[in-house]
Amino acid sequence: xxxxxxxxxxxxxxxxxxxxxxVNAELSVEIEQKRPIARVNTNASYYxxxxxxxxxxxxxxxxxxxxxxxxIKKNDLETVFQFAKAVDADEFLKKHVIExxxxxxxxxxxxIRKSDFxxxxxxxxQLKKKINNFKAFYQKALKDNILDNYKLVNLKFxxxxxxxxx
Numbered sequence: 001x002x003x004x005x006x007x008x009x010x011x012x013x014x015x016x017x018x019x020x021x022x023v024n025a026e027l028s029v030e031i032e033q034k035r036p037i038a039r040v041n042t043n044a045s046y047y048x049x050x051x052x053x054x055x056x057x058x059x060x061x062x063x064x065x066x067x068x069x070x071x072i073k074k075n076d077l078e079t080v081f082q083f084a085k086a087v088d089a090d091e092f093l094k095k096h097v098i099e100x101x102x103x104x105x106x107x108x109x110x111x112i113r114k115s116d117f118x119x120x121x122x123x124x125x126q127l128k129k130k131i132n133n134f135k136a137f138y139q140k141a142l143k144d145n146i147l148d149n150y151k152l153v154n155l156k157f158x159x160x161x162x163x164x165x166x
Contacts, residue, residue, distance in 0.1 A: 001021065005018065005019040015034045039067050054074060065084075079106050087100070095113070097113075101118075116151075134153070152164040
């Protein structure tokens with residue numbers, strides 16, 4: 001049973017596996033699968049799971065998660081992971097964010113569905129406030145039908161959202 005459990009736990013798609021024998025001598029296995037929250041697309045493509053670990057792509061299934069591009073190193077996923085985790089936890093962002101880009105200076109840009117502007121988040125300092133500022137901007141711009149007028153939305157400043165027109 002230990003060998004079987006070890007073999008299952010060595011699979012990169014499995015978060016945790018437990019093999020046990022029931023009272024009536026039936027062999028049982030409980031498996032918890034890793035859950036992808038972002039897909040890195042660089043020289044090597046892979047997922048980042050909900051614990052910030054590497055997860056290989058599956059030949060049977062493609063998860064609908066944001067694509068991660070830019071300057072990404074497999075052994076340094078912390079900044080991208082923190083933002084991807086925030087996107088995964090927020091229904092609005094989960095519905096709208098389609099691409100997360102990590103720049104050379106570890107700042108974050110992202111793109112949203114149905115709009116062709118880039119959102120410059122900057123660092124992850126005061127992330128909740130920046131996300132709330134973006135939501136307020138998005139709702140107002142959507143209501144006024146002016147989302148397509150912008151090429152860049154900058155959230156890196158504390159008390160304002162700065163937009164660059166096309």
